[in-house]
Amino acid sequence: MAVKIRLQRYGKKGQPYYHIVIADARAARDGKFIEEIGSYNPLTSPATITIDADKACKWLKDGAQPTDTVRSILSYKGVMLKRHLQIGVEKGAMTQEVADQKLNAWLEEKNKKIAAKIEKSSSDKKSQQTEAFKKEQEVNQKRLETIAKKKADIEAAAQAKAQEAAAKAEQAEQPETEEAPKAEEQQEETK
Numbered sequence: 001m002a003v004k005i006r007l008q009r010y011g012k013k014g015q016p017y018y019h020i021v022i023a024d025a026r027a028a029r030d031g032k033f034i035e036e037i038g039s040y041n042p043l044t045s046p047a048t049i050t051i052d053a054d055k056a057c058k059w060l061k062d063g064a065q066p067t068d069t070v071r072s073i074l075s076y077k078g079v080m081l082k083r084h085l086q087i088g089v090e091k092g093a094m095t096q097e098v099a100d101q102k103l104n105a106w107l108e109e110k111n112k113k114i115a116a117k118i119e120k121s122s123s124d125k126k127s128q129q130t131e132a133f134k135k136e137q138e139v140n141q142k143r144l145e146t147i148a149k150k151k152a153d154i155e156a157a158a159q160a161k162a163q164e165a166a167a168k169a170e171q172a173e174q175p176e177t178e179e180a181p182k183a184e185e186q187q188e189e190t191k
Contacts, residue, residue, distance in 0.1 A: 005066040053079045
């Protein structure tokens with residue numbers, strides 16, 4: 001029986017969540033499994049991974065083959081390094097204390113990198129929010145300026161119409177007596 005360490009998918013459409021399981025290679029992806037050793041949520045930044053390193057090392061020692069994705073997850077969490085160091089201890093190349101020290105040093109360095117990534121991600125998110133807010137303020141300011149300009153244009157047009165109406169009213173009030181003799185004079189001159 002070929003045993004694999006692989007992912008078993010859960011979650012809704014577009015929102016995957018995985019369990020890391022030990023299963024027969026012939027079993028369906030979401031079917032029967034032997035043991036669950038952890039979980040993986042790729043939607044968070046950075047991805048949330050929980051895994052029982054001791055169980056994973058035991059299964060790797062017993063010959064379980066991880067899939068490519070699970071192998072990278074195990075490497076990310078230090079399980080593959082732990083297994084490598086255990087092989088060195090079994091062969092007598094180093095003591096268990098030295099192997100534990102190397103593993104702990106690697107884990108501390110990895111945790112610092114992860115913390116820095118989280119901090120950078122949060123600072124990037126804040127800077128993006130402030131930039132978006134500034135852009136929104138600029139757009140709103142331009143919008144207010146165009147609205148004020150349109151209001152001024154409308155008021156100027158209304159004043160011009162009022163002046164035209166006043167001018168027409170003045171012309172209507174003036175008697176046409178002056179214009180009538182001029183018209184008669186022009187007609188006589190043409191004869």
